[in-house]
Amino acid sequence: MADVVAFKKEEPNGLLLREVNGPVLRLTLNNTPANALSIALMQALAAELDAAAGAKEIKVVVIAATGKVFSAGHDLKEMTLHRADEDGGRAFFETAIRLAADIMLKIARLPQAVIAEIDGLATAAGCQLVASCDLAICTDSSTFCTPGVNIGLFCSTPMVALSRAAHRKQAMEMLLTGETIDASTAKDFGLVNRIVPQQYLRQVVDKYAAVIASKSPQALKIGKEAFYRQAEMPLADAYDYAVGVMVENMLGNDAQEGIGAFLGKRMPEWKED
Structure with a gap:
């Protein structure tokens, strides 16, 4: 080449x-x-x-x-x-x-x-x-x-x-x-x-x-990367990878804020990533 x-x-x-x-x-x-x-x-x-x-x-x-x-x-x-x-x-x-x-x-x-x-x-x-x-x-x-x-x-x-x-x-x-x-x-x-x-x-x-x-920038960044990566994996590997991604996402500030806002019936306030 x-x-x-x-x-x-x-x-x-x-x-x-x-x-x-x-x-x-x-x-x-x-x-x-x-x-x-x-x-x-x-x-x-x-x-x-x-x-x-x-x-x-x-x-x-x-x-x-x-x-x-x-x-x-x-x-x-x-x-x-x-x-x-x-x-x-x-x-x-x-x-x-x-x-x-x-x-x-x-x-x-x-x-x-x-x-x-x-x-x-x-x-x-x-x-x-x-x-x-x-x-x-x-x-x-x-x-x-x-x-x-x-x-x-x-x-x-x-x-x-x-x-x-x-x-x-x-x-x-x-x-x-x-x-x-x-x-x-x-x-x-x-x-x-x-x-x-x-x-x-x-x-x-x-x-x-x-x-x-208007969505969580942290969630969008994590999700877009995960979407393209898992698409190239075999099914079982994709699920293993996605489980890890979602656990880390759940531990993030935006997930905590978003779930809290949903349960508290208020609008979430996203932080800059």
């Missing part, structure tokens, strides 16, 4: 928009018209996720996009230019694809819940981004696909996220055919949680974010 090379790009200059509303961080892909995941955009997104991980005031992260395309995936024009490199582009391809994979891992490991807000097409690594988020809410006109097979490039890295979000046979259907599915089919496949009219998309996402942000 080739060494990952740090390809320096110009400053993002608006490729990623950042907005904070109380405990909610909204990151908006702004590389129109296709919101391609260029090196510069991915570096900006990775940096924001790293910063959010250590920001106790942030409880929820929303990933949205401007324009009619949520994301068309990797910037194929940028990648094609590097075929002229001495190594045929190998080092650049490794860097770009690895950077995308690292972003998906950052989302899974982020202590905060991450919500994808989709209005338009999410394709290839853009679909991977949707599948990697904890929740996904889309408009009724949104569409999804993993079309690599159509251009001789199987969507192997999108496959990792897709096969963990959608049902296995439905994920294979998307990967093998490369065909575009509509929002209703994406919901049936398990790729998205909710479908809403376009005019209500932001309102619904904000409501989800507010509800999640």
